[in-house]
Amino acid sequence: MSTITVHGRATSSNVQTVMWCAAELGLEVERLDVGGPFGGTRTPDYLAMNPNGLVPTVQIGDETLFESAAIVRCLAAMHGDEAFWPADPLARARLDTWAEWGKVTFGAAFIAPVFIPLVRLSEAQRDVAALETAIGGLNAVVKILDDHLATSPWIGGTFSFADIVPGHLLYRLHELQATGELTLAPHPNVTRYYEALKGRPAFAEHVMISFDGLRPK
Ligand SMILES: N[C@@H](CCC(=O)N[C@@H](CS)C(=O)NCC(=O)O)C(=O)O
CATH class of the missing domain: 3.40.30.10 (Glutaredoxin)
Known part of the structure; x- marks a missing residue:
């Protein structure tokens, strides 16, 4: 190999x-x-x-x-095996839709406009109005994922590559909610999904990594 x-x-x-x-x-x-x-x-x-x-x-x-x-x-x-990376192009695209969405919609709505101001900027450096607008946008995006996960345990019926792209954002999202730095509308299906991701050793080892070192000194 x-x-x-x-x-x-x-x-x-x-x-x-x-x-x-x-x-x-x-x-x-x-x-x-x-x-x-x-x-x-x-x-x-x-x-x-x-x-x-x-x-x-x-x-x-x-x-x-x-x-x-x-x-x-x-x-x-x-x-990947057939469950992780289906051979049928349409079956794979059904999953890949959400991988792509995780990058260009969820990631774009979260990392630059919300995570970076909350974590990497001091309070004095933040544009509070822009942050509030961005949190409104993030709420709408998280609801899309929550609605999808209402009918599916994972992004698809079993864990696959498509869980990696949106899933990796959820540690940061939930940590910021736990500290009270970020308040979002309830998203019970996303939270249930996050709890399932936390049970995966590879997620715990490689994603659940403190981001405190990214905060301003
Ligand atoms: N679209 C690229 C984005 C890569 C990117 O923005 N990486 C950030 C870290 S998440 C980076 O390199 N930041 C500067 C640094 O770490 O020196 C990808 O998905 O790989």
Whole structure:
């Protein structure tokens, strides 16, 4: 089996998706601390692998990839069984719809407009009005997931690659609610789903990582 090397700090949510997916698939991965306080993303060698200068960058054998969701799909296609990565294109697309939604809708509504102001900015640096609007938008998005999960235990009938992309956001979402920093409308199905994710050892190891180190000093 090809060696898998993940360049990226463990506190990066996008690195977490890749690490969680690899662990669910039972893959051995070497992870290197890159990005954030570790630096290393602006060197010519790194930029040659990932011109965005972001993490993760993943090497699978001689191949180098960036974009976490694409990497999750690649690992799933290479190593997933029929439940994790269905062979039928339509069955897979039914799941992938939610993986894509997790990235471009849920992730976009949560990380930049809500998580970053609440965690990475001091109160003085926050645009309170913009944050309130963003929390309203996030509520609407979480309701979409909650409605979907009312009829399904996982994103699909069984755990699959499609749980990784929206699922990895839920540790941060629920931690911010637990501390009272974020208040959302009740979302019982999402909370039930999060409790199920917490029972997965790979999720606990790679996603439930404190983000306190990201807070301003
Ligand atoms: N669309 C990219 C986004 C990658 C990204 O924004 N990574 C962040 C961490 S989550 C990053 O590299 N931040 C700068 C750093 O850690 O040095 C992906 O999904 O891989």
